Amino acid sequence: MMETFESNPETVRIQMALLLSPIALVDIEAQRIREIWSDTKRALNPEEAAFIDTGKASIEWAQRGIAQLGGIARRITNMGNQEILSTIVSHPSEGRQRGYKAFGFNDHSAAEMKRYLEIKAGQKAA
Numbered sequence: 001m002m003e004t005f006e007s008n009p010e011t012v013r014i015q016m017a018l019l020l021s022p023i024a025l026v027d028i029e030a031q032r033i034r035e036i037w038s039d040t041k042r043a044l045n046p047e048e049a050a051f052i053d054t055g056k057a058s059i060e061w062a063q064r065g066i067a068q069l070g071g072i073a074r075r076i077t078n079m080g081n082q083e084i085l086s087t088i089v090s091h092p093s094e095g096r097q098r099g100y101k102a103f104g105f106n107d108h109s110a111a112e113m114k115r116y117l118e119i120k121a122g123q124k125a126a
Helices: 002-007 010-019 026-042 047-077 081-087 093-103 107-125
Strands: none
Touching: 010 026, 010 047, 026 047, 081 093, 081 107, 093 107
């Protein structure tokens, strides 16, 4: 069946049906069908495939650059992890509050820090 998928581009609908099927496939089969489907779609529109590849490469490059900037900022400010995280999540700009990922923090640690800062502010107010 896999050989038929690879040699016949008209099986795209069957491939999609298998990928969306509620019946579980073996992981290796699902992965191979996904690869064949992707290759078939890419062959049908090579310009769009190249555009998508360029976009993915640009995003990957930007993510690496942002991670480097996070490391540089750590060294320049001489701040510890908790101080960096509290500074980021307490910023008035909501967009900047989401910048914690650039410094290697996850959603859980950011939520914990926000909650800690709320408790601390509540204690100061009381």
